[in-house]
Amino acid sequence: MSLRSAVLDVGYASVVRPALFRAHGGDPELIHESLIGFLGGLGPAARSALRLVSGGPTSPVTVAGVRFPGRVGVAAGLDKDARAVEAWSALGFGFAELGTVTALAQPGNDRPRLYRLKSSQAIINRMGFNNAGAKAMADRLYSLGVRRGELTCGIPLGISLGKSKVTPVADAVPDYVASLRMLAPYADYIAINVSSPNTPGLRTLQEGDLLRDLLTSLTREASQIVHPLGPVPIFVKIAPDLSDAQLDEVIGVVTDHGGRGIIATNTTLARDGLAPADRHLADQAGGLSGAPLTARALQVVTRIAASTTLPVIGVGGIMSPDDATRMIDAGARLVQVYTGFIYSGNGLVAGINARQLGRTT
Template structure:
């Protein structure tokens, strides 16, 4: 009897200690994110590009919060046979040279996309080239693919992988690599093929970026003839490379929101004909809505991101989901700053969702908040997984179930 009582007291003590530790780590997380939120307005006292560089440096040196809480089970999702612990990712453009992958994943993202990476180093466009529109929670940038080049990025990613190999127990987020072309290159396909050959071994997926408005002539590669030629060459390069037991990294194309109906139809046709693995919808826009047009720096050249981009990018996302008949996973990007925004992207057809400008304004605390709100949206509508919600605005329950299983095994 005394032995049984002792065991019960020991069990209660263990449970109590576990609860105390859980509460301690929860409070520690909250304090870290609170501190980061206080730092965000201070960073915005700097010019936009300097603030961006400081944020990347901070993430690279571990000076950002780390999310210790497990994500809600409803947020786990499978795309391309890869399990994402949650569907919220960081878009390309923040960590251009893969200097801060570990720190950024630690914030709580399910995946991080680095780049755009060009084959040769290039400085990008002259400064100033980033402009804040704080009342609109928007930004205009004309960076122009400033990049340290594929060799430097490959070195950074090799070091990151070595750190992971030294700590195999750590849960790993997934990594996308966004590829660009050099400004003066006359053979765009060759540039993208270099990116595939040198960086593909580190990537959970690869992206052909043909939609930045800041590299002359780049968006013309979205035309049907040009895109078909490009995709065929890059896909041939990828498929002819030995990748080991896991197989080749999925290949996606990132498109602009400023497309005609004919453009969208052509892109969908090329994607289906050549078995692309997915699309990213969308990049920044060259359009200037009235509220942006009237803003003091609203007429600066470059791509507009943030809240004003949400509606147009989600409309293009919905159109591409319909045009591809839900056969391709789509990453929804543009103007996401809440769990409800992410949920709308998913219901419009996104399997995964990315953000960038929202975090620039709200700081790292935005990431756990979006995850929490997204889980609440799913529960509110009686859904137990992200996959059940993909394309829900287009399809009936039976079709959604079929789509979920297709993406799971693809």
């Protein structure tokens, strides 16, 4: 462990996390909102100070033609509306995946919809793509001067697209295409989220024919948007709950129909690995993330890496630098964190950055 990550770990565990987890009467969603608001409110001087403390990304790598300064990124869902987009590089991240956004603004599911399972180092959420919509994100990124390929915020930005809740699954393609059209000018990559468990029917878009139609339309749309860097690369984010046969089908479709990478995995519907103190929350609807997902996400990444040369972004239960190293060793080119960041702060990011990870191309 590096000295920087050790100091950040102690600081986060003894000062920041207790204060943060107690704020707002312990309501995890309000705490999340104020954390994002706080990060989004930092000015250039505060961000520079934070960058000094956090340390920068290391181990650059080129994936799908995009140069990533570091291997560890912000997973989708942390910054759904790009409110904190200027702060992520100052926390040591090498990239950030914004969203998931939908073509239409929507409130998401009723609250409460976010639960911390502390003894299990886990979270259950059924947020349901609460977001201000693709147009609002495009306006925000435009006003910040963000442009694809220009690293305006210091790091590459992915944008995760989902289906609007009111749009029937049968009309999903034009819904995703509308978002892509609005956001492609700002995204270094686009992530197609077909794996959230919290929008009814969404996961059926992982089925062979539906995924093929969606990906074909999106890659066609991307190729019609003229840009010096060529079409924006499209990654597909998948669930950890696919059978081996379903997973192999997804890998085949993404490989054959213009996908440039696979992000594995989203949250799980399984409830294995919960500590006894958290079992009363097992029946809460939604996706489980964090430590109970570590082994399954690694297994999925291993299977994908063994069967395709497409790059894999490993996400799911990365709670320590060792977990990140195992993901990279299993074949992931990049990793992302959400729950681990909530429990360990930027000490986790610094700890991963301190590792010399994997190939560079």
